[in-house]
Amino acid sequence: MLDTLDAPTVRTWSRLALTALGQAREEIDALNVYPVPDGDTGTNLYLTVEAAAAAVERCFAEHAGEPDLAAAAAAMARGALVGARGNSGVILAQLLRGMAEVLARGGDPALLRQALQRAAEAAYQAVAEPVEGTLLTVAAEAARAAAGTAGGLAETADTAYRAARTALMHTPEQLDVLAEAGVVDAGGRGLVAVLGALADAVAGQTPMGPVALRQGLGATGLAESCEGHERPAGPGHPAFEVIYLLDAPDDTLPALRARLGTLGDSLVVGGGDGLWSVHVHVDDAGAAVEAALEAGRPHRIRITHFAEAAARAGKRARTAPEGRAVLSVVSGTGLAELCEQAGSAVLLADPDRPPASAELAEAVRRCAAREVVLLLNDPELRAAAGAAADQLREEGVRIAVLPTRSPVQGLAALAVHESARRFDEDVVAMTSAAGATRYAELAIAEGESWTMAGVCQAGDVLGLIDGDVAVIGTGLAETGAVVLSRMLAAGGELVTLVLGEGVPAGLAEELVALARKQRPEVDTVVFEGGQEAAPLLIGVE
Structure with a gap:
């Protein structure tokens, strides 16, 4: 557990905050009834933090070693400012700026408490007419609670997070429009996610679970309570x-x-x-x-x-390019060629830097198609893809995001794609094919870590099945054989092996022989994928 906030923790914080907002984006959008019920607060906060996280990554890349805390915090704040979207995004950027001003002096617990206080003050100063029951109130209560602690870094961050949660649940008591809709403040909910990510980063934990969003309302109640709130703005709102x-x-x-x-x-x-x-x-x-x-x-x-936003979107839909396209996100040149041969456009991603929502949106636009099926092939891209899809739908693009978790699932979906079918039918068929494909991969452990299969050491070969570590081995061949054998034990008709960069000669032949021996009725295909991150990808349909 940390005694002092440092640059790597700011980096982790920005990543966890982006993940948390990505998971809660649609929920926060649904809560958005103030100041204008246009249903975009979650998306705006996500895009703002996406820009902040990207700025922190650039800060680390630009330093030969490791940047100091002041540089990392300043980068996060400036990135949020430059990428701020909407009312909530600008306020969040100002909160981060206030924190960065204090963290420039250090990251001990006392300074973190001061940073949270300065953040709340800066946010209030940024808003011309502050209103209680909003993100501002949540920030102020978090800072006030943190100031009352005398513990370490983790206690300070956790106290702020928990106070923010409590303040969030009281926002309907302070703002009539929230009480009428039966929801909490959307911006405040987003700040709770950001502060929860800070508490997790400081404590070295996985992201905290979602907080209760409503007082006495389930998901159905929330949807019903929001009926009658026009989107976009109704009478009384500026144009x-x-x-x-x-x-x-x-x-x-x-x-x-x-x-x-x-x-x-x-x-x-x-x-x-x-x-x-x-x-x-x-x-x-x-x-x-x-x-x-x-x-x-x-x-x-x-x-x-x-x-007129909805009318413009409808007009764009009527004038959008015709036809359908499939866009696959992959990281290996061999995989890119395979997808292109199957009729898909390709976004070749950097394995060390997943594409942001803006990159995904631009890649879809380059397809110049009215209907687009987006194959992510990576579970980490779901939030960015969701934000990109919302932007594209406003531009008249009919887009379906298939959350394929591995390139082998993407290849399975491409195999059944037929542009002559109705769009919905094509999406269903591709989704079914991807879902019927179990996937696995081999990876090299970067350090000691706890996994579902036990403790691994740096250099160990990890065999992941459906995203979880199932095997820890010392060699690619032996680990790959164990993984494939376990997958075939559940049956299958087709095995797909995608070889990564630098895979030793003979590995594919050994696995093909194993598949034929264990399941003579199974067909096996081998592709040169060229991916760097995973020496071997396995799909079993």
């Missing part, structure tokens, strides 16, 4: 959401805030040191941009017309 980055001297901000405050509401201005993220809801979007031009240089300008 446009305007958000942009602004390069401007700090002393120009008071005048900008005042001007934007007269134009609309939901004004949030976060940042500092010449770079600002501005969010506002207005009826005159042009005036909001003109105000920015008077202060400095606005860029990355995004304007959303709430009332």
Whole structure:
């Protein structure tokens, strides 16, 4: 357990926060009834933290050794600021900036408590008209509880997380619109996920489970309680959401805030040191941009017309390109060629850096098809793909994300793909084929670790079946044989072996012979995949 927060822990925090928000994204979107019931708070927070996590990774890549805490925390805050989406994203970016200001002095428990306090203060300062019962209240209660502790780093982070959970459950008592809908605040729910990830990172634990989201409501109750809340904004709300980055001297901000405050509401201005993220809801979007031009240089300008968003999406759907495409995400050149031969477009991913939602969305756009089936081939991509799919659907693309967990499942799905079928029928057939394929892989352990099969040491060969470590061995051939034998014990008709980079000669022949001996009726196919991360992939259909 850590005594002092350090850069690797910030890196872990950013990764766990992204995972937590990815898992809760749709739930948070469903909770979004304030300030505008447009159902995008979860997606906005996910995209904001995705940018923050990417910035931390770049920070580590740019340092020959390991960056210090100040650099990692600053990178996380700046990444969130630059990638901030929506009201909630800008506030979260300002929270992270406030923490980074204090963590620049160190990461002991006392400074973490001060960082949480500074984060809450910075968030309130960023919002023109703070409202209780929101993310702001959750942040303040978390900081107040943490300040009352005198324990170590883990106790401080855990206390803040638990106080945030409690504060979240009381938000309907503070904001009438939440009470009427029977939900807690969406932004506050997102902050609970981020603080839970911090507590886990400090304690060295796996991500905490989801908190209770509703008071006395199950999933059905939540859906029913949200009926009648129009999406997008109904009467009484400004027509446009305007958000942009602004390069401007700090002393120009008071005048900008005042001007934007007269134009609309939901004004949030976060940042500092010449770079600002501005969010506002207005009826005159042009005036909001003109105000920015008077202060400095606005860029990355995004304007959303709430009332016409659905109509624009429908129009794009009618004018979208025709045809259907399949896009496969793979990491080996051999696998890429196999998918292309099967009629799929390919996004060749870096095994050390999974593609972000923006990369996935752009790859789908390059397919230039009205209907797209996306084969992820990696369970870690589900959250990013979900966020990308939401963006693409607004652009009129009909997209189905098949959460294939291994390239061998993706190959099985491609084998039954038929573009002549109706889209839904094709998706069902591909999903069934992928689901009927058990998958396994061999991996090399990087260090000592506990697994479901026991303790492994650095250099051990791990045999994973359906995602769990089932075998620990010392050689690729012997471990692969044990894994394949166990898989065939449950039956099968076709074995697919995909060889990774640097696999020793003769391995495939040994496994093919084993398959024929154990199950003479089973066909076996061997492909050169060229993937780096897994020396061997096995599929049994």
